[in-house]
Amino acid sequence: MSLILGIETSCDECSASILIHEGGGYSPVSTSTFSQIELHQPYGGVVPEVASRNHLEQIDPIIWDALQKAKVEIADLDAIAVTNRPGLIGALLVGVTAAKALAYVAGKPLVPVHHLEGHLMSAFLKSPKTGAPKIEFPAVFLLASGGHTNLHCVEIPPESWAPTLLSDSLAGSSMDDAAGEAFDKSAKILGFPYPGGKWIDLEASKGGNPSAFDLPRGLKQKDSLSFSFSGLKTAVALLVQRLAKEGVLQDALPDVCASVQEAIVDPLVRKTLVLQKMKGAKSVVVVGGVAANSRLRARFSSDSPVPVIYPDLQYCTDNAAMIAAAGAIRYAQGYGLMPSDFLRLNAFAIAEH
Numbered sequence: 001m002s003l004i005l006g007i008e009t010s011c012d013e014c015s016a017s018i019l020i021h022e023g024g025g026y027s028p029v030s031t032s033t034f035s036q037i038e039l040h041q042p043y044g045g046v047v048p049e050v051a052s053r054n055h056l057e058q059i060d061p062i063i064w065d066a067l068q069k070a071k072v073e074i075a076d077l078d079a080i081a082v083t084n085r086p087g088l089i090g091a092l093l094v095g096v097t098a099a100k101a102l103a104y105v106a107g108k109p110l111v112p113v114h115h116l117e118g119h120l121m122s123a124f125l126k127s128p129k130t131g132a133p134k135i136e137f138p139a140v141f142l143l144a145s146g147g148h149t150n151l152h153c154v155e156i157p158p159e160s161w162a163p164t165l166l167s168d169s170l171a172g173s174s175m176d177d178a179a180g181e182a183f184d185k186s187a188k189i190l191g192f193p194y195p196g197g198k199w200i201d202l203e204a205s206k207g208g209n210p211s212a213f214d215l216p217r218g219l220k221q222k223d224s225l226s227f228s229f230s231g232l233k234t235a236v237a238l239l240v241q242r243l244a245k246e247g248v249l250q251d252a253l254p255d256v257c258a259s260v261q262e263a264i265v266d267p268l269v270r271k272t273l274v275l276q277k278m279k280g281a282k283s284v285v286v287v288g289g290v291a292a293n294s295r296l297r298a299r300f301s302s303d304s305p306v307p308v309i310y311p312d313l314q315y316c317t318d319n320a321a322m323i324a325a326a327g328a329i330r331y332a333q334g335y336g337l338m339p340s341d342f343l344r345l346n347a348f349a350i351a352e353h
């Protein structure tokens with residue numbers, strides 16, 4: 001059994017979590033998260049300098065809160081795990097510096113974590129409602145967040161993941177905007193607050209017709225596992241302009257949102273299932289903020305021949321429990337760093353997989 005503190009500050013969530021790793025299970029004991037969404041909303045997106053400054057204010061109380069909620073002392077920890085790549089560099093540095101200071105003072109090993117490995121691990125976290133997830137391998141992972149859209153084919157359970165897992169398993173990714181970014185940019189054009197994915201979802205659910213408007217699908221070739229969403233925002237802007245000019249935009253909003261949503265969800269579902277079939281995968285796992293989308297879930301449940309697994313909603317968006325879980329596997333494999341190594345540890349905005 002090991003007790004891990006996870007720290008996540010790569011974008012606009014400041015989060016700390018205490019997790020127990022035991023017998024191949026990953027149980028979050030406490031997770032404390034401060035979301036900066038309201039701070040960035042007036043700007044329509046994340047402002048990096050605002051993010052770093054706020055992480056600096058939040059990081060100590062958030063770590064303290066997670067420890068207190070779990071009734072854990074720093075001395076009880078086996079290791080400290082922290083996201084050190086990829087993300088906003090100023091934001092990452094706050095988490096990495098806090099983790100280094102804490103690990104140094106407490107004499108604990110430090111485990112650097114790749115944020116995307118954290119997202120993959122979010123699917124293995126034990127849920128208070130549904131217990132431990134049952135993921136059969138090979139499994140296809142769709143990682144769809146505000147910053148990334150990746151397809152991974154994972155052959156083995158996390159305990160045996162090599163440090164090169166992300167690059168070894170990568171089967172496809174977006175060539176331009178991420179799926180969440182496509183939702184957010186379209187939502188901005190439609191006048192919804194940041195982040196707009198959930199507003200498009202909500203508006204579409206008011207009886208919107210997904211095929212009301214024909215919006216472009218990038219890289220339609222049957223066997224392509226790459227995504228492209230950058231053409232969508234121009235098409236949405238032109239459509240909104242035309243409907244506004246005709247004075248029918250307000251009434252057409254559910255149809256517009258359902259069509260935009262379909263233009264993003266359709267390639268996500270189709271390409272994930274192409275990979276599932278190609279690899280004979282026994283399960284599909286969907287992680288990242290876009291996993292919350294109701295149309296995506298409906299499409300997978302009608303189209304997928306194998307079980308589709310989602311993390312609890314609280315673990316879909318950025319959180320430190322998934323970082324603690326990714327750190328736990330690396331710690332168990334002997335990748336915990338001691339001060340002579342971790343004092344040189346840096347943060348990286350863009351990391352090679």
Ligand code: KG4
Pocket residue numbers: 011144145146147148179180181183184195196197198201288289290291292293294316317318
């Ligand atoms: O995983 P996440 O916190 O982002 C990164 O780590 O980058 O996910 C945030 C993204 C945002 O783009 C947000 O609009 C999107 O997830 N999102 C949704 C929904 N809920 C959140 N997109 C579509 N439908 C939703 N219901």
Ligand code: ZN
Pocket residue numbers: 115119145317318
């Ligand atoms: Zn993320």
